[in-house]
Amino acid sequence: MPSKTETPSSPTGASGSAASGAQSALVELVGAKKDYPLGRTVVSALRGVDLVVRRGEFVALAGPSGSGKTTLLNLVGCVDVATAGTVRVDGHDTGRLSEKALTQLRLEALGFIFQSFNLIAVLDVFQNIEFPLLLQGKLGKGERAERVRSIVEKVGLTQQMKQRPAELSGGQRQRVAIARALVTRPRLVLADEPTANLDSETGERIIDLMRELNHTEGTTFLFSTHDPKIMTHADRVVHIADGRVLDAAAGHA
Amino acid sequence: MNLTAAGILWRIALRNVWRNRMKSLIVGFILFLGTGIIVFGNALVDAVDDGMTRSVTQSVSGHLQVYSDQAKDKLALFGDQFAGMPDIGNIPDFHALAEVARKVPNVEAVVPMGIDFALGFQGNEIDRWLARLRQAVRDGDEAKIAQRKEEVRAVIERVNAELASAAQLVAGGTEYASDMENAKRAASPEFWAAFDQDRLGNLEFLENRIAPLEQTLGDVGLMFLGTDLAAFERNFDRFELVEGTRVPEGQRGFLFNHGFYEEVMKHRVARDLDRIKRRMDERFTLADDAELRSWRDLMVGQYRRVLFQLDRQAAESVLSGLRTLLGRTDGDLPTLLQDFLKVDDANFATRYAWFYEHIAPHIQLYAANIGESIPLQAYTKAGYSKSVNVKVYGTYKFKGLEKSDIGKTFNLLDMVTFRDLYGLMTPERRAEVAALREKAGLKDVKREDAEAALFGGGGAEPLEKKAESAGFDEFGDAGVGKVVRSDALQQFDPAEIERGVALNAAVILTDSRPEKIAETRAALLAAFEAAGMKMRVVDWKEAAGMLGDLVTVARTVLWVIVVIMLLVALVIINNSMVIATMERVKEIGTMRAVGAQRSFIAALFVAETTVLGFLSGGVGALCAAGGILLWGKVGLPAQNAFMTFLFSGPRLYPTVTLSHLLAAVLLILFFALISTLYPAALAARILPRVAMSEEG
Ligand SMILES: Nc1ncnc2c1ncn2[C@@H]1O[C@H](COP(=O)(O)OP(=O)(O)OP(=O)(O)O)[C@@H](O)[C@H]1O
Ligand SMILES: [Mg+2]
Numbered sequence: 016m017p018s019k020t021e022t023p024s025s026p027t028g029a030s031g032s033a034a035s036g037a038q039s040a041l042v043e044l045v046g047a048k049k050d051y052p053l054g055r056t057v058v059s060a061l062r063g064v065d066l067v068v069r070r071g072e073f074v075a076l077a078g079p080s081g082s083g084k085t086t087l088l089n090l091v092g093c094v095d096v097a098t099a100g101t102v103r104v105d106g107h108d109t110g111r112l113s114e115k116a117l118t119q120l121r122l123e124a125l126g127f128i129f130q131s132f133n134l135i136a137v138l139d140v141f142q143n144i145e146f147p148l149l150l151q152g153k154l155g156k157g158e159r160a161e162r163v164r165s166i167v168e169k170v171g172l173t174q175q176m177k178q179r180p181a182e183l184s185g186g187q188r189q190r191v192a193i194a195r196a197l198v199t200r201p202r203l204v205l206a207d208e209p210t211a212n213l214d215s216e217t218g219e220r221i222i223d224l225m226r227e228l229n230h231t232e233g234t235t236f237l238f239s240t241h242d243p244k245i246m247t248h249a250d251r252v253v254h255i256a257d258g259r260v261l262d263a264a265a266g267h268a
Numbered sequence: 269m270n271l272t273a274a275g276i277l278w279r280i281a282l283r284n285v286w287r288n289r290m291k292s293l294i295v296g297f298i299l300f301l302g303t304g305i306i307v308f309g310n311a312l313v314d315a316v317d318d319g320m321t322r323s324v325t326q327s328v329s330g331h332l333q334v335y336s337d338q339a340k341d342k343l344a345l346f347g348d349q350f351a352g353m354p355d356i357g358n359i360p361d362f363h364a365l366a367e368v369a370r371k372v373p374n375v376e377a378v379v380p381m382g383i384d385f386a387l388g389f390q391g392n393e394i395d396r397w398l399a400r401l402r403q404a405v406r407d408g409d410e411a412k413i414a415q416r417k418e419e420v421r422a423v424i425e426r427v428n429a430e431l432a433s434a435a436q437l438v439a440g441g442t443e444y445a446s447d448m449e450n451a452k453r454a455a456s457p458e459f460w461a462a463f464d465q466d467r468l469g470n471l472e473f474l475e476n477r478i479a480p481l482e483q484t485l486g487d488v489g490l491m492f493l494g495t496d497l498a499a500f501e502r503n504f505d506r507f508e509l510v511e512g513t514r515v516p517e518g519q520r521g522f523l524f525n526h527g528f529y530e531e532v533m534k535h536r537v538a539r540d541l542d543r544i545k546r547r548m549d550e551r552f553t554l555a556d557d558a559e560l561r562s563w564r565d566l567m568v569g570q571y572r573r574v575l576f577q578l579d580r581q582a583a584e585s586v587l588s589g590l591r592t593l594l595g596r597t598d599g600d601l602p603t604l605l606q607d608f609l610k611v612d613d614a615n616f617a618t619r620y621a622w623f624y625e626h627i628a629p630h631i632q633l634y635a636a637n638i639g640e641s642i643p644l645q646a647y648t649k650a651g652y653s654k655s656v657n658v659k660v661y662g663t664y665k666f667k668g669l670e671k672s673d674i675g676k677t678f679n680l681l682d683m684v685t686f687r688d689l690y691g692l693m694t695p696e697r698r699a700e701v702a703a704l705r706e707k708a709g710l711k712d713v714k715r716e717d718a719e720a721a722l723f724g725g726g727g728a729e730p731l732e733k734k735a736e737s738a739g740f741d742e743f744g745d746a747g748v749g750k751v752v753r754s755d756a757l758q759q760f761d762p763a764e765i766e767r768g769v770a771l772n773a774a775v776i777l778t779d780s781r782p783e784k785i786a787e788t789r790a791a792l793l794a795a796f797e798a799a800g801m802k803m804r805v806v807d808w809k810e811a812a813g814m815l816g817d818l819v820t821v822a823r824t825v826l827w828v829i830v831v832i833m834l835l836v837a838l839v840i841i842n843n844s845m846v847i848a849t850m851e852r853v854k855e856i857g858t859m860r861a862v863g864a865q866r867s868f869i870a871a872l873f874v875a876e877t878t879v880l881g882f883l884s885g886g887v888g889a890l891c892a893a894g895g896i897l898l899w900g901k902v903g904l905p906a907q908n909a910f911m912t913f914l915f916s917g918p919r920l921y922p923t924v925t926l927s928h929l930l931a932a933v934l935l936i937l938f939f940a941l942i943s944t945l946y947p948a949a950l951a952a953r954i955l956p957r958v959a960m961s962e963e964g
Contacts, residue, residue, distance in 0.1 A: 085960055085961070088960065089957045089960060092861070092960075094860075094861050094955070094956040094957040094959070094960065095955075095957050114866070115865060115866075118860065118863060118864070118865050118866075118956075119863070119865075121861060121862070121863045121956070122862070122863025122864075123863075127858075127861050127862060127959070129858070129959060129960065130960075130962060131854075131962065133854060133855070133858040133861075133959055134858075135280065135855060135858070135859070136287065136855065137280055137283035137284055137286075137287050138276075138279075138280065138283070142276070142279070145276075146276060146859075146862065147862050147863055148272075149272040149273050149275065149276040150273050150276075150862070150863050150864055150868070151270075151863070152270030152271065152272045152273055159272075195862070207960050
């Protein structure tokens with residue numbers, strides 16, 4: 016896993032085009048490119064993306080299939096690094112971080128919500144939510160339980176605490192995933208089509224829940240979606256097509 | 269990794285083992301089997317090692333064996349499969365050696381030994397009949413003479429017939445010509461008509477010309493162990509007298525190995541009957557068992573061995589007995605004997621008993637009887653053959669090894685006679701003997717006379733005389749009081765056993781734990797070195813020749829099997845883990861995305877294997893232990909003679925120790941972890957971004 020990129024060294028702090036919102040920028044992409052080798056050719060999934068997400072924003076990422084939404088979220092989510100350009104997350108240039116440091120950054124600053132929920136099958140609701148806290152190892156048992164219980168309450172799963180993922184409905188599972196993403200109180204939660212595997216009603220309720228947590232907890236959300244109805248809940252919609260951000264004003268609110 | 273992460277890791281590992289039950293079952297079963305085989309195999313090999321150690325140390329070898337450093341070959345107590353008896357040199361002065369050895373701590377006893385091979389004459393039937401005729405002639409009992417003459421004629425006719433068929437086989441063979449002539453003459457009516465005119469002359473002709481023609485009874489090879497018989501019995505716990513008496517101290521004497529006596533020295537037909545009975549006692553039946561039937565048919569073919577040993581009276585009584593038994597009014601003795609020996613399942617028990625009750629008393633049941641002397645012939649070191657007549661006092665066995673070939677290997681002979689047969693006298697010893705003879709005023713005893721007296725008919729004399737009988741006292745401690753009278757020839761000063769040559773010496777230790785044996789061995793070597801003796805000191809495994817390597821070989825075979833098995837298992841475990849990894853890519857990717865480090869993923873796999881290894885290894889070890897405990901109660905029966913030896917008895921009782929179990933579980937665990945290395949590394953390299961993808 017390459018942990019360093021050939022990104023030219025840039026002075027610390029924000030610079031260039033996104034300077035205006037630099038102070039409150041949680042995520043900042045400058046000319047971010049991502050190429051995937053495919054056989055002898057190369058697929059350019061991102062062809063130079065500039066994007067800023069500020070603290071507290073609730074941002075939707077829209078675009079046709081294959082446009083590069085997931086790729087963009089991967090870069091922001093530190094599960095992948097850009098081929099060129101800069102990706103800055105919570106003040107860290109991800110291209111300069113080691114694999115271990117990227118993992119640590121994910122653990123400390125980010126939360127993930129996946130399209131297919133991705134819960135750990137052998138753990139019950141409580142344990143799934145507790146999992147990132149255990150990896151962090153910062154809280155004592157009591158504090159952990161308190162933290163889990165309060166978030167479980169917020170996502171409305173108090174009754175299901177002892178159940179395994181297989182015993183839950185899709186909407187319930189996604190609530191567990193949301194709780195897991197939020198339990199560490201991350202600065203940014205990334206969600207790749209969080210409602211795609213849910214019926215529209217449940218999907219909307221999930222988005223409502225995310226929105227609510229965005230307000231109450233002040234957590235920043237960046238999520239992708241195909242669904243125009245879902246997009247209406249967002250503060251801002253970033254349109255992406257063919258590896259490029261369409262909206263000229265993407266960098267601004 | 270922090271502690272709380274470790275906690276959840278074990279929890280996930282445990283639950284994953286349960287979740288992937290099929291995989292866990294397959295891998296677990298392999299680990300279970302592996303542990304079981306290791307525990308079982310080791311317990312078995314250990315038990316055999318222990319059994320063999322006891323078999324050999326308590327019967328022949330003692331804990332250590334000492335022999336000359338000048339030996340050409342290595343000591344091999346049971347012979348070398350390929351090279352026969354090894355040349356191990358000798359210990360010229362056993363007493364000196366024993367004195368040194370006995371001062372070494374932990375040495376309880378030192379016993380002189382020598383192993384050699386001799387031919388024992390089984391005797392000759394014509395000779396036996398002729399001896400009876402001679403006896404009758406000597407007694408002048410005319411009626412007896414007439415009867416014996418008839419019997420001898422009958423035997424000679426049989427020899428004649430045999431000779432004729434042999435001559436046909438080697439058509440034109442000239443060496444048979446004179447034999448045929450003699451046989452024809454001995455069978456002719458003219459010879460017998462004229463027999464009484466020169467009874468002794470004709471007897472001589474028969475004894476010298478005819479008796480040697482008879483070939484039905486061959487010579488028998490005997491392995492014997494010359495030793496200090498009293499010390500031997502004291503120090504080898506397995507020794508047990510079966511029949512007869514001990515050889516009195518200070519007497520020459522021979523003890524047959526009981527198994528050897530029963531199986532080699534016994535009358536052929538009796539042996540066959542015994543053999544059939546033993547197998548039938550093991551619930552084989554003549555109706556179902558082809559081998560048993562072939563033994564029976566072989567036995568029927570041997571009926572002449574009974575027939576020709578019956579004198580006329582015996583023949584008549586056996587014939588009438590057989591008629592009653594078989595319910596027949598016609599048929600001659602040969603026919604009825606054959607019919608009698610054609611046993612079946614229904615009548616075997618009756619006929620077996622009938623044989624011993626009505627036939628055995630009339631035949632020579634053993635080629636050598638207890639209480640009589642047998643001639644032993646051996647080739648001395650110098651290469652000439654030497655014969656000694658020695659009295660058979662009885663039979664002995666090694667307890668628990670009765671059925672084992674190796675437990676039947678040795679007949680026992682007193683050390684003094686052994687030296688005579690082995691023909692080894694050091695120059696010093698020879699000078700000493702000469703000097704003593706002179707001192708005792710025996711200059712007039714010519715060597716030839718002494719030899720004749722020594723190896724002639726002395727053995728037939730009554731031997732129960734005590735050591736204080738005439739001819740012994742006057743030599744006292746001189747140690748060579750054996751040259752005067754035939755009765756005295758069978759006696760010697762017990763001290764003489766020590767003062768002379770031995771080939772090797774067994775050392776028995778007080779504390780026989782392996783580390784103590786090694787320690788004493790080193791101490792013995794040092795003591796011999798200090799005394800200027802060049803000796804080799806070996807433990808029983810080295811002393812037993814090829815046999816001693818057996819346990820090592822068995823252990824090696826076991827481990828080779830285990831290693832092969834583990835390698836196969838490694839491939840299976842590795843494969844199934846790799847497949848499991850592939851099935852869990854998404855979950856692992858998710859853990860990585862959520863913030864688990866690579867090390868966490870690798871550790872998770874290791875933890876899963878550890879859980880599985882402990883569980884299945886533990887269960888495997890417990891099951892094996894339970895099996896061994898049960899087995900140890902019942903015992904594993906030895907299937908054949910060799911197994912009896914290995915097991916040190918008719919059954920093997922394996923035991924299991926906690927360290928056995930722990931070692932097996934740890935080994936399996938270690939091996940399981942090795943099998944996990946690759947899948948774990950693979951899993952740790954799963955990219956966190958796969959959590960995002962929708963495929964898989
Ligand atoms: N690991 C990869 N290797 C090669 N090509 C890839 C890889 N991941 C994505 N791509 C390609 O990059 C482009 C962008 O893919 P991406 O998954 O980011 O699109 P998307 O907008 O998320 O699409 P969808 O709405 O179908 O999820 C596509 O053409 C895709 O085929
Ligand atoms: Mg996508």
